[in-house]
Amino acid sequence: xxxxxxxxxxxxxxxxxDGAGDAATLHLIAAEYGDSPATSxxxxxxxxxxxxxxxxxxxxLDVKLLPWADIDREVSRMVKAGKAPDVALMGSYSxxxxxxxxxxxxxxxxxxxxxNFLQPLADAxxxxxxxxxxxxxxxxxxxxxxxxxFTKAGIKEPPKTWGDLKADAKVLKDxxxxxxxxxxxxxxxxxxxxxxxxxxxxxxxxxxxxxYSLASEQNIATxxxxxxxxxxxxxxxxxxxxxxxxxxxxxxxxxGEVGMVNGYPSLAHEAxxxxxxxxxxxxxxxxxxxxxxxPPTVGVADWMMAFKQNGKRAEIGKFLEFIYQDKNxxxxxxxxxxxxxxxxASRTPAGGGLDKNDTQFLNALRGAQLYPVNDPAWLTxxxxxxxxxxxxxxxxxxxxxxxxDIAQQASxxxxxx
Numbered sequence: 001x002x003x004x005x006x007x008x009x010x011x012x013x014x015x016x017x018d019g020a021g022d023a024a025t026l027h028l029i030a031a032e033y034g035d036s037p038a039t040s041x042x043x044x045x046x047x048x049x050x051x052x053x054x055x056x057x058x059x060x061l062d063v064k065l066l067p068w069a070d071i072d073r074e075v076s077r078m079v080k081a082g083k084a085p086d087v088a089l090m091g092s093y094s095x096x097x098x099x100x101x102x103x104x105x106x107x108x109x110x111x112x113x114x115x116n117f118l119q120p121l122a123d124a125x126x127x128x129x130x131x132x133x134x135x136x137x138x139x140x141x142x143x144x145x146x147x148x149x150f151t152k153a154g155i156k157e158p159p160k161t162w163g164d165l166k167a168d169a170k171v172l173k174d175x176x177x178x179x180x181x182x183x184x185x186x187x188x189x190x191x192x193x194x195x196x197x198x199x200x201x202x203x204x205x206x207x208x209x210x211x212y213s214l215a216s217e218q219n220i221a222t223x224x225x226x227x228x229x230x231x232x233x234x235x236x237x238x239x240x241x242x243x244x245x246x247x248x249x250x251x252x253x254x255x256g257e258v259g260m261v262n263g264y265p266s267l268a269h270e271a272x273x274x275x276x277x278x279x280x281x282x283x284x285x286x287x288x289x290x291x292x293x294x295p296p297t298v299g300v301a302d303w304m305m306a307f308k309q310n311g312k313r314a315e316i317g318k319f320l321e322f323i324y325q326d327k328n329x330x331x332x333x334x335x336x337x338x339x340x341x342x343x344x345a346s347r348t349p350a351g352g353g354l355d356k357n358d359t360q361f362l363n364a365l366r367g368a369q370l371y372p373v374n375d376p377a378w379l380t381x382x383x384x385x386x387x388x389x390x391x392x393x394x395x396x397x398x399x400x401x402x403x404x405d406i407a408q409q410a411s412x413x414x415x416x417x
Contacts, residue, residue, distance in 0.1 A: 097374075104132055121301050140365040143159075145279055177258075179252055200295050226393055269337045
């Protein structure tokens with residue numbers, strides 16, 4: 001997602017979309033969220049294209065789907081070549097905003113529509129006080145635990161502190177659970193797991209002024225504890241955390257091999273479909289922090305952005321007002337068990353409201369902390385974290401040295417922007 005989508009290249013919805021084309025055609029490049037033809041985003045966008053054209057006879061919507069692995073690079077290539085799409089749905093927007101390539105939201109949406117975005121998402125989509133990244137779908141992270149494994153191990157309540165988590169993990173290990181606590185610090189999405197842990201000790205990626213604080217004392221203490229208290233005693237399973245990707249951790253959870261793992265809404269739905277009894281709770285906090293004030297939950301969003309290059313501001317505005325209608329936004333969110341990004345769709349998506357599971361994630365999202373996606377250097381910084389943070393908990397790893405190395409690379413990336 002960003003971190004939300006799964007990777008698979010599938011054909012787009014009609015035609016290509018490299019050039020500006022006819023003035024009455026809007027070219028949208030969107031990430032493919034499905035992981036098979038059965039779950040592809042293609043039927044959704046085909047229906048949206050048909051419905052939008054019926055409501056706006058003078059405008060045709062052309063959609064091209066790209067896998068998450070390729071979309072950032074491909075859209076960047078198109079923009080650089082002077083062939084930007086009119087609209088893109090992907091995981092980052094700030095680099096294009098910094099280059100002056102995007103329309104601000106107030107030139108595209110009504111005041112009511114712009115004010116409808118959930119506040120943490122609107123904040124993350126803004127550079128300064130100007131909204132450029134329009135949040136589309138989102139998720140938050142909670143700690144999942146396998147109820148059956150907890151019951152078998154005699155654990156009566158979920159952990160509230162790191163000490164509780166360690167004690168529970170030890171009991172689970174003693175009962176033969178393969179991954180007492182699954183710690184995915186592999187390169188797929190380590191920056192999510194890392195931020196969850198750092199926030200739960202009063203740290204995080206940035207200080208109160210918005211400057212990177214990747215090697216703060218709190219963060220160093222976090223990884224010292226995780227390495228010493230969880231990884232070294234073998235409480236994180238047979239796969240080294242630096243080699244365990246999020247998808248693999250989730251798959252193991254769905255096989256009943258994981259006691260605890262941080263996850264998002266779709267994992268709860270998949271687990272219940274497979275008959276696994278699962279509950280969710282807030283991430284336990286460090287024993288030094290105490291349980292009085294829980295830390296922010298990690299939130300993640302994907303972004304719609306509108307490019308200026310082809311001068312189709314009016315047509316893009318009509319499309320965005322259409323796609324952000326409650327039913328259209330909720331249809332997409334429901335398809336992938338994600339959270340819609342607007343206040344009204346969150347209240348009554350598809351007219352039916354959220355189920356109990358999704359409501360818990362939505363409540364967490366309202367107070368969530370998102371990645372610093374409004375920093376143009378974030379793509380580079382997040383990649384640096386993903387590729388390196390796992391080394392901090394390796395047997396020969398030095399958390400302080402690893403974090404300082406990450407911080408140094410982040411500083412160099414920021415200078416380039």
